[in-house]
Amino acid sequence: MRLQAESVELAYDRAVIAKDLTLTIPDGKVSVLIGPNGSGKSTALRALARLLPPAKGQVILDGKSIQDTPTKEVARLLAILPQVLVTPEAISVEDLVWFGRHPHRTSLKVPSAADKEAVEWALTVTSTAELRHQHVDQLSGGQRQRVWIALCLAQGTDLILLDEPTTYLDVAYQLEVLDLLHQLNQEQGKTVAMVLHDFNMAAEYADHVFVMKSGKLVTQGPPEDVFTCDIIRDVFGVESKVVPHPVSGKPMCIPLRAGLRAQLSVATG
């Protein structure tokens, strides 16, 4: 496995977020980190992307400690899309995607044929090529997120990490983004690891799920194994009924309101 965290302790200033956390991102799969707010899932992703140096332990990328690897080298192996994105003023889609070539370029060199090819490919594969001359701030939420993903793809890495790529998007745009990531995994063999909020989306798209709570990894595995009533109750503190998705057969978790909870306990009790 190319990317893993080995018993890391993660902290901001003195606030310890996670202790003794170990996770291995499976190659060529779509994995999802899930958990309630403050469970440390975004923090873990930031550590995996070299954005946060672990206080203890280490993150290993291709057999080397990621902190000992120069940031530029890491950027050629692994792309990260943070949750909060700053769109530069009046920038075109194509110009934004070109930023993805930054780790491959030096200050004075003109862009190479490989750079141009990578940008064209990223625009094509994300279906943003026809938007190339538009300003990014004029796009819809889903289009904009596809452009940001195109930027990551232009980096030409096999590993792509995304921090809540669907937050604040309407459901249609959420599907648009997750379908794209699924397709990249299936057709290009990209390893995708992302933080998601919605467990049903996670169940639908993930090959492997990491469930986190208060900085600890509660369980991991395929969605069929990890999404059970007990784990949902443990981790999110809600009573729910888990049923198979009528079409895909993946587990679907339906949270229950108070009245129904009583009914359920009578029925099963």
Place this chain on the structure above:
Amino acid sequence: MTTTAIIAQHVRRTSLAQRHPAILMGSLGVLAVVLSFYSLSVGATEVSMSDVFKAVIGDTADQAAQIVVQFQLPRVLLAWLVGIALAVSGAVMQGVIRNPLAAPDIIGVTKGAGFAGMLLLLAIPGISVTAVVPAAFVGGLAAAGLVYLLAYRRGATPVRIALVGIAVSAAFEAGIRFLLVRNPLDVSAALIWLTGSLFGRSMSSVFEILPWVAALVPLIVIWARKLDVLGLGDDLASGLGEPVEKTRRLLLLFAVALAAAAVAVSGTIGFVGLIAPHMARRVFGGKHMASIPAAALFGVLLMLLADMIGRGLAPPLEIPAGLVTAVVGGPYFLYLLVKTGK
């Protein structure tokens, strides 16, 4: 006109400039050169344009040409160098701090340099203004260093740098005022320097600032793409392989050095570092490869105009250029403040 029509018009205008940046940039350059020649002839002594040309091509036989070379040429050259230094410094600070209101004045450099220069001028009465240069330089760097240190907590975020910068500036401003009040008899020379003027500067001032501009400005232009990447936010910039903290520190150091060198030779000329980069971004867009050279040209134009107005308004009385930029810059700053506040 409806709001959308105004916006549409604005978008079209910006994109036209962005599509033909070379032509527009060239026109600005030509304008600056023409203004420089005109500026050589304005002043306490009227010099004809033909004398100016003679002087510039090296014919310094007659008296008028000598006046041009000795008195006018240094101040026009200084207008260029100080304008470039302040504008590029401001452009870098605004890029790094990601705040359109950042400028050498805000981050504490101007006031720090001013305070150190004042201290020396008042401590040793009658000291030549040339000796103030290194003091102002050290003061400017020290103030910026202080701001960075106070703002630093596992990296210095843009907002913290801006806020601490304002606080440190205010402290140095208080220090300057204290010096003025304590030494009411010796302040006149110090006050002239402090206000910011190109009056009475010689070629030695030109050579004091020239190396800084010649070394740092090209370096910053080469690093323009790094500045663009920093604009994407710290996390994405790191993700793209940019050592964010290191790059930010170096770029800020370059910007501080430029501003301190400018203050050292010309005193505190405010607002040029704030306004010129803003004008450049409005016309040429946010890419630093275009907006930094453009900011430099706008800086030159502002300095030339301020100096000419100062000289030409009521000769032989000289109004310091720093006063002119303050009169023009104050309202522009307020306009910016209102616009960003929306």
